[in-house]
Amino acid sequence: MDVLISEVGPRDGLQSISRIMPTAAKKAWVDAAAAAGVTEIEVGSFVPAKLLPQLADTGEIVAHAVNIPGLTVAVLVPNARGAEAAIAAGAHKITLPLSCSETHSLANLRRTHGQVLEEAASISRLIAALPVERRPHFEGSLSTVFGCTLEGAIPDAQIARLAESLMAAGCDEVGLADTTGYADPRAVRHIIKLVRGAVGDAAVMGIHLHNTRGLGLANVLASLEAGLTTFDSSLGGLGGCPFAPGASGNIVTEDLVYMLEAMGISTGIDLEALFAVRRLVGAALEGEPLYGFTPEAGLPLGFVPANSVQGASA
Template identity: 40%
Template sequence: MELPERVTLIEVGPRDGLQNEKNFINAKDKIHFISLLKNAGFQEMELTSFVSPKWVPQMQDAGTVIEHCMDDLRNFVLAPNKKGIDMAIEAGVKHIAVFVGVSDSFNKKNINKTTEESMNELRPLIEDLKRRGYFVRACISTSFYCPFEGKIDEHAVLKVCQDFEEMGVDELSVADTIGMANPIECFDLFTLLKHHLRSTTLITGHFHDTRGMALANIFASMQAGIDRFDTSAGGLGGCPFAPGASGNVASEDVVYMLSQMGISTGIQLDKLLEASAFISPLLSKPVSSKQFGLLKNVLQG
């Protein structure tokens, strides 16, 4: 069994985790949440997104969050179009994330464009960002299943990844958006991507835990050679445009599993739990991580 000695976790709770939260979290609390997560050891993180407040009101304070949270670490901001990218650049962001759904139906529900139309729109924007020295992360939704179309052909995922690679992106975050993938599908898709994409392109797995399969899928992905994963403190998340999708895989649970396997992450579990404990009372529903639940039971017992 070949597994990595070290895995990089990209914390997505402040952006992907909170974007669909019903309770509005004020900027001060978001900033403190981010500070606690960085104190736990995360070197890469999604901070916020520059999107229309009409569609994602939780992210309306993006400028304030960026102003107080920028440092020398890899801080991603999601910017889905030219307007968002221009706002991110003006705010001083150096690491920008874009996204597209492999499924046409999902993409249309999300941004009212087909996958091809989105890729054509993104190409000149990404090429310009790369000419100017920005780090670009491409988030690829519905890479396994779509809530409207069902199973996604893995070669369609490969085509989108290769197109992004041709544009010059630095990282591909390949997402099980509705949490329906199984370990064999994860091993097969990531094996295919590792075989056909350049070794210099970062490949990251992004799993939702809708059916309790996320940890198993991470394990299978590591066997396929993946050593980067998006995780969310407390298991926060759920895509507003993907019916039935639950939260992202909990950062605490991934850190615990990997540490038990002797795989380093650089994340301190106790400090990560502090971050989840801080954000938990501000949410409309309890956090879903097993580690946080166990800690809470011990403290109450």
């Protein structure tokens, strides 16, 4: 496996649609995705159920998913209280978002940068208190790092300082998130260089890109070339039409995996099996629009996935 696809549909996709997917259907999704070769799934978020009833069963999904061999079970948490629940459920990876735009942070979470960084430090202490073998991986994710709909561009110095602060607060890794769909390939290269310059290459390996302006896969290509190896995406682009209110505009897992495999970059994911997961989830969410081109267009005649390529042309 050359790159890691982190499937965020069960969290980011489902929180963006209003209907609630039954717990059994979520478990079936996670099972089928893992069977197709997906090795990391963000299965939910530990937020109050009254805020996101779609994700109220996250604890149960985590408890189910951790039994799947080889699967990294990831969750999002807004604070240390969420991290406590994530640890109790046995999550392998915990992501705490920190919005580079303080205006956005205050509007969405009612927290200053300093307050979010305090939560990060509290989470690090919770993790440090665990036996080594039970410690989850802890990612601080720089959201709105490519710009904010309220503030516009974020100054480089502020981004670098926040990345350093997350590492100082005990994060294992700094993630990059194009929350607003503002990224373009040049900006991707610039931000990766900036944040890696601040905290080191090894601490910046993953990116969460949106397809809000159609540039999602071009931005993946730029990220790959800049050395990143972990990409978030959502099955069927779930969460919907990227310009509808509240929709996420996630990049589509099926198209992402197709692009990488066509390029000879192994994802470990079987495309036909992934299309079957799409059909499964589509049936469970009947009427909900799914996005992506490759499942409808089909694979090219004579298509050879990366795993089968021997000495492919560069």
